[in-house]
Amino acid sequence: MRLLIKNGRVVDPSSGTDETLDILVEKGKIVDLKAKIEAEDLRVVDASRLVVVPGFIDLHAHLREPGQEDKEDIYTASLAAAKGGFTSLCAMPNTNPANDNRGVTEYILSEAKKRALVNIFPIAAITKNLQGEELTDMADLVTAGAVAFSDDGRCIQSSQVMRRALEYSNFLQTLIIDHCEDFSLSQEGLMHEGFSSHLFGLKGIPASAEDVMVARDIILAEAARARVHIAHLSTRGAAYLVREAKKRKIRVTAEVTPHHLILADSSLENYDTNLKVNPPLRSQDDIKALFEAVKDGVVDVFATDHAPHTIEEKDVEFDRAPFGIDGLETAVSLILDKLVSKNIISLSRFIEMFSTKPAQILGLKDKGRIAAGADADLTILNLHKEVVVDVAKFVSKSRNNPFHGWKLKGSPTMTIIAGNVVYPF
Amino acid sequence: MEEKIKARVMDAGKIKRALYRMTTEILERNRNLKNLVVIGIRTRGIYLGKRISQLIKEFEKVDIPVGVLDITLYRDDFAELETQHMVQKTEIDFPLSKKDVLLVDDVLFTGRTIRAAMDSLFDLGRPESIQLLVLIDRGHRELPIRADYTGKVLPTSRREVVQVRLTEVDENDEVLITEPAELK
Amino acid sequence: MEFKHRHLLGIQHLDVSDIVTILDTAESLAEISKREVKKVPTLRGKIIVNLFFEPSTRTRSSFELAAKRLSADIINFSQQTSSVVKGEALKDTVLNLEAMNPDALIIRHSCSGASYFVSTFCRSHVVNAGDGSHEHPTQALLDAFTIRQQKKSFKNLKVVIVGDILHSRVARSNVFLLQKVGAQVTLVGPPPLLPVEFKNFGVEISYDLDRALEAADVIMVLRIQKERQKTNFFPSTREYRSLYCLTEQRYRLANKDAIIMHPGPINRGVEISSEMADSVKSVILKQVENGISIRMAVLYLLLGGKERETAD
Numbered sequence: 001m002r003l004l005i006k007n008g009r010v011v012d013p014s015s016g017t018d019e020t021l022d023i024l025v026e027k028g029k030i031v032d033l034k035a036k037i038e039a040e041d042l043r044v045v046d047a048s049r050l051v052v053v054p055g056f057i058d059l060h061a062h063l064r065e066p067g068q069e070d071k072e073d074i075y076t077a078s079l080a081a082a083k084g085g086f087t088s089l090c091a092m093p094n095t096n097p098a099n100d101n102r103g104v105t106e107y108i109l110s111e112a113k114k115r116a117l118v119n120i121f122p123i124a125a126i127t128k129n130l131q132g133e134e135l136t137d138m139a140d141l142v143t144a145g146a147v148a149f150s151d152d153g154r155c156i157q158s159s160q161v162m163r164r165a166l167e168y169s170n171f172l173q174t175l176i177i178d179h180c181e182d183f184s185l186s187q188e189g190l191m192h193e194g195f196s197s198h199l200f201g202l203k204g205i206p207a208s209a210e211d212v213m214v215a216r217d218i219i220l221a222e223a224a225r226a227r228v229h230i231a232h233l234s235t236r237g238a239a240y241l242v243r244e245a246k247k248r249k250i251r252v253t254a255e256v257t258p259h260h261l262i263l264a265d266s267s268l269e270n271y272d273t274n275l276k277v278n279p280p281l282r283s284q285d286d287i288k289a290l291f292e293a294v295k296d297g298v299v300d301v302f303a304t305d306h307a308p309h310t311i312e313e314k315d316v317e318f319d320r321a322p323f324g325i326d327g328l329e330t331a332v333s334l335i336l337d338k339l340v341s342k343n344i345i346s347l348s349r350f351i352e353m354f355s356t357k358p359a360q361i362l363g364l365k366d367k368g369r370i371a372a373g374a375d376a377d378l379t380i381l382n383l384h385k386e387v388v389v390d391v392a393k394f395v396s397k398s399r400n401n402p403f404h405g406w407k408l409k410g411s412p413t414m415t416i417i418a419g420n421v422v423y424p425f
Numbered sequence: 426m427e428e429k430i431k432a433r434v435m436d437a438g439k440i441k442r443a444l445y446r447m448t449t450e451i452l453e454r455n456r457n458l459k460n461l462v463v464i465g466i467r468t469r470g471i472y473l474g475k476r477i478s479q480l481i482k483e484f485e486k487v488d489i490p491v492g493v494l495d496i497t498l499y500r501d502d503f504a505e506l507e508t509q510h511m512v513q514k515t516e517i518d519f520p521l522s523k524k525d526v527l528l529v530d531d532v533l534f535t536g537r538t539i540r541a542a543m544d545s546l547f548d549l550g551r552p553e554s555i556q557l558l559v560l561i562d563r564g565h566r567e568l569p570i571r572a573d574y575t576g577k578v579l580p581t582s583r584r585e586v587v588q589v590r591l592t593e594v595d596e597n598d599e600v601l602i603t604e605p606a607e608l609k
Numbered sequence: 610m611e612f613k614h615r616h617l618l619g620i621q622h623l624d625v626s627d628i629v630t631i632l633d634t635a636e637s638l639a640e641i642s643k644r645e646v647k648k649v650p651t652l653r654g655k656i657i658v659n660l661f662f663e664p665s666t667r668t669r670s671s672f673e674l675a676a677k678r679l680s681a682d683i684i685n686f687s688q689q690t691s692s693v694v695k696g697e698a699l700k701d702t703v704l705n706l707e708a709m710n711p712d713a714l715i716i717r718h719s720c721s722g723a724s725y726f727v728s729t730f731c732r733s734h735v736v737n738a739g740d741g742s743h744e745h746p747t748q749a750l751l752d753a754f755t756i757r758q759q760k761k762s763f764k765n766l767k768v769v770i771v772g773d774i775l776h777s778r779v780a781r782s783n784v785f786l787l788q789k790v791g792a793q794v795t796l797v798g799p800p801p802l803l804p805v806e807f808k809n810f811g812v813e814i815s816y817d818l819d820r821a822l823e824a825a826d827v828i829m830v831l832r833i834q835k836e837r838q839k840t841n842f843f844p845s846t847r848e849y850r851s852l853y854c855l856t857e858q859r860y861r862l863a864n865k866d867a868i869i870m871h872p873g874p875i876n877r878g879v880e881i882s883s884e885m886a887d888s889v890k891s892v893i894l895k896q897v898e899n900g901i902s903i904r905m906a907v908l909y910l911l912l913g914g915k916e917r918e919t920a921d
């Protein structure tokens with residue numbers, strides 16, 4: 001299948017490219033990249049006035065398959081990803097059964113091959129059944145296809161276990177991703193602990209619950225000389241710790257979600273369960289610190305932490321609703337509108353954080369860049385298109401997205417994977 | 426809505442003479458003054474009731490206690506009211522059982538207020554008898570209720586509004602007939 | 610006078626004139642409880658449902674009496690006997706009840722925001738009888754009513770609230786109300802139970818009860834739950850008592866005619882000594898009595914009159 005993308009403004013931070021170029025794609029790879037390509041017998045995509053970038057990669061999403069297909073499955077998650085401009089998705093292991101063995105990893109990959117529109121990369125569990133006690137067969141899981149390891153929401157509480165995990169992952173040259181939460185401090189909390197939580201009468205999750213574990217992970221990573229990736233950074237304290245660690249050249253990377261950059265704890269005054277998320281929406285001061293961290297490189301990537309739930313599960317009193325915000329279909333537009341069009345970050349940095357860096361972190365050498373020989377995973381953006389978020393039109397099974405009705409400037413218009421146009425559908 | 430004053434049917438003097446006459450009628454009919462109590466219906470019934478009690482004291486040197494009755498909670502048109510009425514206090518510091526109650530109100534119209542007042546009195550005690558005194562009877566009864574003592578009978582049309590003004594709360598003692606102004 | 614609210618979800622939604630209207634109405638209705646026949650026909654034919662998902666005898670029976678005094682019919686629905694135990698969701702429980710056309714739902718639930726949540730989908734009027742740690746508006750109203758009876762005015766009145774502030778909906782509602790009417794509030798408790806952010810509510814905070822009691826006019830004591838000790842909010846009842854119990858000795862630090870209040874139930878000898886609970890300055894029993902008048906006033910103002918277009 002040959003494809004020619006003409007006249008787009010090609011922006012690729014990995015090579016410093018930012019010019020109008022044509023891209024020729026053949027057999028799933030980029031074969032040529034220059035100002036004017038003449039070719040015949042192929043599909044032509046006219047990318048005039050559009051921006052062509054290396055396909056976006058989401059390091060953090062919940063696909064819910066196997067086991068919770070009422071919330072989402074591999075196919076619908078991939079639809080949402082494609083619509084949202086993502087060419088690759090990393091699937092977190094808190095499925096049912098958990099992805100703590102080769103069988104589940106292979107299941108996910110084979111289902112993805114059959115049904116998914118985008119690339120699916122499984123993230124396997126660090127410990128068996130996410131219990132935080134015994135390590136999984138990490139080497140086996142790596143050969144099965146796991147790109148990283150995480151216990152996600154079931155943060156390993158024992159420093160001893162985390163130490164061993166980091167040492168082992170380092171030996172395998174794979175990555176540990178940690179959702180940092182000290183349960184003895186967060187303890188049944190429902191939202192960020194602060195003035196708002198006291199006003200609303202909701203039990204709070206203090207920032208220290210996250211900061212304590214970020215500090216621990218940095219110290220252990222340094223001791224093991226291993227890499228560690230901090231999931232959904234959300235506090236000023238954590239940003240400070242990561243900044244200091246990077247100064248000392250510790251191999252820590254960090255991600256941030258759009259909702260943590262845009263929504264604050266005060267927005268919970270109507271007990272809207274679509275705003276119930278872990279880590280919780282933090283204070284204006286924390287948001288300010290996150291913006292600083294994005295600007296100065298302390299945060300490496302954007303990730304969605306796409307956490308679909310059924311409507312019934314969220315349509316209950318606040319205490320009973322599960323944590324999680326749906327994110328794949330709105331992430332890119334939100335960042336374009338709130339950060340890029342407001343010149344808080346450049347377009348290049350934006351692409352770096354959605355594509356270049358995620359590919360580097362995961363070691364996906366042929367992705368995250370536009371060059372001859374690289375995979376033909378491309379996202380095409382319209383920076384001027386105004387969209388209004390409408391959850392009724394979502395292709396994900398879930399509707400727990402708090403941005404319904406928001407007017408956003410900038411949107412993905414086409415998603416290409418291995419040279420195939422998968423979106424528009 | 427603006428209102429037009431159509432007529433001034435009683436002035437201070439006429440009111441005074443009506444009250445005098447009604448007091449003598451009360452004394453004629455009620456041999457045992459010691460058993461008599463006055464209950465005024467909010468708001469202007471209270472002041473009329475106090476004036477009657479005062480007159481009885483002047484004539485016969487007997488103290489007749491006066492109580493205040495708020496009938497808001499007993500209205501039958503409760504569910505149709507456009508605006509809520511503020512509930513005021515009912516203040517009756519003496520027992521009602523076996524007493525002859527003189528119920529006093531300013532205007533007798535459909536009779537529903539008096540019906541509510543009687544229901545309320547029966548919830549408060551078991552009076553021996555209830556007599557009704559009103560300053561103005563304007564007709565248009567919807568219930569079989571009648572006054573024992575009437576200051577003035579005043580035929581009116583339904584549209585008209587009868588306003589009793591008393592110096593305790595208003596500028597002058599007078600009774601006016603008003604009509605809502607024509608809608609433009 | 611017009612009470613424009615459809616529901617009573619919290620003090621936060623009320624302005625000063627709403628509060629005064631409720632207190633004045635309660636004052637007029639109080640007399641009914643002194644009659645021999647303690648009933649008026651005002652809400653005859655109205656159906657009120659007590660929806661209590663947390664155990665409570667006093668608040669529930671207070672609402673029940675209030676409804677009955679106004680001749681309304683009242684149905685009690687409590688957690689032990691309910692389908693909630695069988696796992697029915699709150700929303701379904703309410704929708705099922707609504708099929709029976711109640712006029713008002715009185716809800717007590719352990720989740721903050723539960724009564725607001727119900728008001729978003731139900732047709733009846735909703736009265737919040739306590740939602741998690743958030744608000745307990747009728748308690749604050751009856752407390753204010755009691756204070757007004759004793760002290761006549763709120764302006765610059767010094768009110769000390771002592772106890773487990775963090776978890777207390779009674780404290781929050783009282784703080785909101787007393788703020789609005791111009792009283793000066795000081796919150797007192799051990800640091801884990803009195804987060805410093807409470808200063809942003811416009812009140813003083815103090816960890817030293819003796820100091821805080823100086824010149825106090827009203828001392829509101831809150832119940833301390835023994836379970837909080839297990840999670841280290843305070844080391845032991847013994848220590849709590851020595852630092853925060855309202856004893857006679859401590860009471861003498863306050864103004865001469867300071868009144869003592871407590872929303873109940875009391876832990877005698879823990880947050881308040883028996884002598885203080887039973888002293889002449891204690892208005893604890895008056896609070897209970899006033900609770901009925903306030904709840905009658907709330908039901909009257911919400912349900913009385915034609916169904917009108919309301920502000921909320």
